[in-house]
Amino acid sequence: MAVLSGGDSKRYKQKGELIDKALMDINAKPLLFKIVEDGINNYDNVIVSLNNHKRKIKYEGILKPLLKRDNIGFVEDNKKINFIGVGKGIASVLLKLLPKTSIQFVPCDRPHLDVRLLRQLETIKEGVTILIYENGLIEPLLALYAEDYAVPPSFIFSFGLSRADVFIRLAPRIRLYDATKIIDMNTLEYRFFLNVNTPRLNISNFSLEKEDYLLPKSKIIERKNFEPLDSYELNNNPKEWIHHLIEKRHFFLAFLVAKYLFNNQIFEFDLFSQYVNLTLESEYKYWMENNIPFLGLHALQDLSYSLQNKVSDEIDTEIKKLKKKLGIKKK
Known part of the structure; x- marks a missing residue:
């Protein structure tokens, strides 16, 4: 599991100031701590993605009680990648970890998310698994990349791309799970997937988790592989x-x-x-x-x-x- 963190949200403020959402206190713990703790209890390894070494040192202090475990690591943004924002974090993690393991991304700003649900999602050969709502919105920051995901040609990383769905649009195969049906089938509240930017989001009640989750049948989209670009x-x-x-x-x-x-x-x-x-x-x-x-x-x-x-x-x-x-x- 790769936790997307590090950076000040341009949309989220407290008392008029930009803040690092990973450091928000949730039940007397930083939100980052909660998500990483959930991750190490449900995944073989957890990687924290961040933008610079200074922030890594800061986060190591916050996560110190968890670092006794040997399944936590950090990936700093790759300076050779010209992507911008969260896209750079995603690209850096993919280039660092593929093809060693599949990668489930999780943003650090989802206080109600239970990663045990994500643990049940299936990968798809050379592709990516995503959640989609009934109106057509997708969750690009909760994407699951297969260990054999077809990483695009290196010249792609010279562009200043910023969207989180770049590698979804490039994927030869996509597996889709209907997030609206997941919410309905498991009688979850809609805030289960919401981030802290959402207006009037209640982050005081965390009794949203279930022991087991029901998943609808997934849908698969695939297209033909292309010849390697020389x-x-x-x-x-x-x-x-x-x-x-x-x-x-x-x-x-x-x-x-x-x-x-x-x-x-x-x-x-x-x-x-x-x-x-x-x-x-x-x-x-x-x-x-x-x-x-x-x-x-x-x-x-x-x-x-x-x-x-x-x-x-x-x-x-x-x-x-x-x-x-x-x-x-x-x-």
């Missing part, structure tokens, strides 16, 4: 590589290849723009066909951003429509 061939046959990825339905990776070629001045902006439209509109349709509008929204938002917001009224309207459906208010 950097020499990528530079000499760029269009062939992009169309190969499109044929295999790896649309987001095809977009990132085009972005890499544009950044390295191999593609002119006009050609890059053509591939942005082709790849990301196709990715949007792919996720909508598979009933994951959250990822469809991100495909359209990436399209708009890449084209400097110069998109059709139809796409702009669809972005607004999806945000309303998903209950997303931020830009």
